[in-house]
Amino acid sequence: MQRTTSKIERVRIVFFILVFLISFGILFQLPRISVPIAISFILNLIFSPLIPRLVKMGLSRTLATWSIFIGIMFFSVYPVVKVAPMITQETQNFQYYIPKVERFIENKYREVRVKIKEKTGYTIEDKYVVDGFNYVRTTTASFLLNLPKTLANLIEWIFVVPLFVFFMLKDGHRIKSLILKITPNSIFERFYFLSHQFNKKLGDYIFAKIVEATIVGLVITLGLLMLDVRFALLFGLIAAITNVIPYLGPVLGSVPALVFGVVDYGMGTTFGAMCILYIIANAIDIAIVFPILVSKIVDLHPIIVVLSVIIGSQAFGILGMVISIPLAAALKLICSEIYAEIYQNRYR
């Protein structure tokens, strides 16, 4: 049996890798395009499984895309129109509470300082607290100063993202077949199967995470409403968003609410009930939602999860935190494939 990796095949492989490197390079260099494209790609992964179902019902692909698109628009109008102003109002009201929190911390700090002085005779300088407050103030100020820029981006995205999502849903299969056409023969089967699994993993993971975050957010919001705590909606939203970050998220999500609870209600029953509520919500998440939804999709060591989240946040911020885990899972898939190829020990 004669085997040849022909010259043309080598050229194809080099060309194929170059195409990928150049496109990723361009995307990496231009965050203004790559961020909306990444968001659209994620939305596309979430909604694209609906298309085959609609096609099966007899709709054409274009019609199926339109109906999904109109459906998304229809169901996103209510939250945008109704919930967004409520949250804005809560956020605005919340800022009046910040001085109260500041004063509370200052008082506590003084008490602690006096106590330490009595016990050890050592005086803690005010520097730490002053520095801390300054840090918080400057961060908030810079956030507020950057707000117009963020909003401008947001407005740009509102127009660009739906457009991208629409065409990804409608013509995604064409882009896919174009990529497959330039895939070299020698890696075709493996590339096709791996990219399919990668997309599936990413889509499943993000869908599962959104369901998980929604459940946690709803439990917290309803619980806080029942306890008659102010800013229930805001805290629910914070809990839902931070839930996307593994391990660290639930803790981060509970901090603002619990600090507010201590300041506003003191160390009383309400604060205790809030603590229990957060524990229950996270227990539901850890015991029921996570094992059923998420853990099936990624089987990574906790250390790898934490590391990938840190790297992801460094590179792409919050979006990086969301996509770092499925990306790590996909990398693991590819690495194990390469390992098996190099060491040839798959079946021996």
Added chain:
Amino acid sequence: MASYENEITNKIDNKETLPEKLDIPTLKYFWQANPLVRNKQTIPKFLRRVEVLKNFSDYQLLILSRFLHHRSFSKGEVIFKEGDIGVGFYFLLGGSAALYSTQDDGSQALIVNLDRGEYFGELSILQDKGTRNASALAGEGCELLGIFKPDLEALIDQHPIVATKLIHSISIIIAHRFYNVTSELKILKQRLKQLEETNAKNNE
């Protein structure tokens, strides 16, 4: 009021020549024209000639053809290697291909030469992480139509009837192969028995 009907009636009254009638047979031909009627060499037309796909209707072959990937190989190029995880089932659209298997001593033995219209790799599309039990090498002008696991999944989701027919066809191929293997095994067993008997006689 001037209408088409009045115009024709006037023409009949004046014994003028009438416009040509609509040619119903021609219209019917175009109406019923399907991808297989076109003169061009198309993939559905090729599929029509594949024996195992004879239970497909013309329209179903058209749908199936949209899920197939056209790949060209130059002579001597590896299509897949023995021991690799396989996900694809191939029809030979043009040219030739050959299947080889590795012997105990590491040499490659030719199993079969394949020509246009034949197919190979049917086990991989059904097995989960199934490995190729032979290598496939492209011959002169080898062109393949491949369907892969992700395509089969999409086909099941979008066109369940076409997918069922495809799986039916693959089952027929596998059933044939299995039947052949069992017959061969039966012959081998008989041969082994004969050999054992002669061996026993010789030892006596």
